[in-house]
Amino acid sequence: MKLWGGRFAKETNTLTDHFNSSISFDARLYKQDILGSIAHVSMLAKQSIIPLKDSELIKEGLLDLLADIEQGNVLFDEKMEDIHMNIEALLIKRIGDVAKKMHTGRSRNDQVALDVRLYVLDEINEMKAMLLSLMNTLAQLSEKHISVIMPGYTHLQRAQPITFAHHLMAYFEMLKRDFARLNFTYTMTNSLPLGSGALATTTYPLDRDFVAAELGFDSVCENSLDGVSDRDFCLDLLYSLSTLMMHLSRFSEEIILWSSHEFHFIELDDAYSTGSSIMPQKKNPDIAELVRGKSGRVYGNLISLLTTMKGLPLAYNKDMQEDKERIFDSIDTLKMCLPIFNEMLKTATICEKNMYQAAAGGFTNATDAADYLVKKGLAFRDAHEVIGKLVLYCLNEKISLEELPLDVYQSIHPIFDTDIYEAISLATCVNERKVKGGPSTSAVLAHIDHAKAFLTDNQLTSSI
Numbered sequence: 001m002k003l004w005g006g007r008f009a010k011e012t013n014t015l016t017d018h019f020n021s022s023i024s025f026d027a028r029l030y031k032q033d034i035l036g037s038i039a040h041v042s043m044l045a046k047q048s049i050i051p052l053k054d055s056e057l058i059k060e061g062l063l064d065l066l067a068d069i070e071q072g073n074v075l076f077d078e079k080m081e082d083i084h085m086n087i088e089a090l091l092i093k094r095i096g097d098v099a100k101k102m103h104t105g106r107s108r109n110d111q112v113a114l115d116v117r118l119y120v121l122d123e124i125n126e127m128k129a130m131l132l133s134l135m136n137t138l139a140q141l142s143e144k145h146i147s148v149i150m151p152g153y154t155h156l157q158r159a160q161p162i163t164f165a166h167h168l169m170a171y172f173e174m175l176k177r178d179f180a181r182l183n184f185t186y187t188m189t190n191s192l193p194l195g196s197g198a199l200a201t202t203t204y205p206l207d208r209d210f211v212a213a214e215l216g217f218d219s220v221c222e223n224s225l226d227g228v229s230d231r232d233f234c235l236d237l238l239y240s241l242s243t244l245m246m247h248l249s250r251f252s253e254e255i256i257l258w259s260s261h262e263f264h265f266i267e268l269d270d271a272y273s274t275g276s277s278i279m280p281q282k283k284n285p286d287i288a289e290l291v292r293g294k295s296g297r298v299y300g301n302l303i304s305l306l307t308t309m310k311g312l313p314l315a316y317n318k319d320m321q322e323d324k325e326r327i328f329d330s331i332d333t334l335k336m337c338l339p340i341f342n343e344m345l346k347t348a349t350i351c352e353k354n355m356y357q358a359a360a361g362g363f364t365n366a367t368d369a370a371d372y373l374v375k376k377g378l379a380f381r382d383a384h385e386v387i388g389k390l391v392l393y394c395l396n397e398k399i400s401l402e403e404l405p406l407d408v409y410q411s412i413h414p415i416f417d418t419d420i421y422e423a424i425s426l427a428t429c430v431n432e433r434k435v436k437g438g439p440s441t442s443a444v445l446a447h448i449d450h451a452k453a454f455l456t457d458n459q460l461t462s463s464i
């Protein structure tokens with residue numbers, strides 16, 4: 001019989017059991033469920049709601065059950081619907097009637113809200129560590145490639161020269177914001193729903209602050225209807241993870257482009273590439289493509305849960321059971337993508353010469369040539385036109401601005417002098433951009449210093 005079977009005259013249909021059950025996916029909450037129950041029964045005893053010796057027996061039984069589950073010795077039953085009822089039923093079977101007191105003053109509605117929150121808090125910590133590790137890789141690669149010149153792009157057209165370090169550190173900033181979003185989500189999750197009961201608390205004199213302290217929560221949910229029906233923290237998580245995937249996806253797109261023969265800016269390590277079953281010459285960036293592709297499922301999970309939540313009257317509704325697969329899938333996806341992306345990046349070979357040649361080939365120093373004229377007294381708009389003419393000339397002659405003889409420069413404008421060559425060298429173009437946030441070695445080194453301080457403040461150990 002079901003734990004709630006008292007008011008039912010018939011057994012539920014197997015289709016109902018199968019449809020209603022969540023054990024196939026919420027089994028992974030077993031630990032949170034057990035730790036929540038231990039804190040709950042400790043509080044029940046402290047408040048003299050159940051005898052101390054009963055709470056001790058229940059706790060002991062729960063810890064034994066936890067150990068057995070962890071050793072893979074426990075089978076869950078679909079008929080028991082979800083992890084909460086499975087654990088209660090198993091405990092009753094193991095320690096007898098005393099286990100029936102465990103659910104005093106509690107509902108599955110506040111229980112599931114508690115379990116999901118505890119789970120999300122743990123997972124955020126794991127994902128933060130992975131994210132910091134990737135950020136650490138970016139800072140280290142940037143330091144290593146501090147003066148590797150590459151073209152910067154707008155509209156995917158070569159625009160101005162930058163460095164590979166400058167490019168990588170752009171991603172550092174994106175990931176830093178992702179880290180902040182995970183911290184925000186952590187704060188939103190860090191409140192105890194238990195004690196909300198089914199929807200309206202209970203008449204037992206519960207001590208919710210005690211349970212919050214036992215489980216490490218910062219606060220208790222202040223309204224019981226909200227306590228059982230709030231899934232904003234899941235949505236915050238899904239949004240944070242969607243944005244993180246969007247960043248990894250943009251980065252993947254660049255890695256895919258850079259690995260092509262046309263760019264050939266990087267070469268991925270064989271250990272992080274794949275081949276083709278028909279074309280023997282192929283080496284494909286499958287990892288980057290899969291990361292890019294998997295962003296779709298994480299966005300989908302966000303939209304899916306937003307849609308599930310949008311029409312729900314207060315308080316708990318079974319629709320909310322749909323939250324778990326969405327967040328589990330997103331967390332699993334991120335926990336697969338972050339480490340492999342990190343390794344792929346760490347082991348890639350950077351083709352410095354090809355990057356430099358691409359920067360040298362696309363008139364990326366044309367702005368600097370115009371600025372040279374401005375420094376000699378021309379108005380920027382006039383300078384722009386002069387250089388535009390020179391670029392056209394070079395295009396016809398198939399040469400670069402650096403290769404253009406001085407007499408040609410002077411035939412277009414007499415103000416040009418031999419110092420033009422130094423002014424438009426790629427190294428000058430990059431290193432004169434000393435403005436905070438710019439690509440010069442000095443500016444990027446300052447950024448890397450801040451990045452390292454950020455990593456240290458957030459306790460990245462080099463072993464991660």
Ligand code: ARG
Pocket residue numbers: 022026082108109112316318320321322
């Ligand atoms: N498996 C359910 C869920 O995930 C647990 C809560 C069920 N509560 C209820 N009143 N049926 O949401």
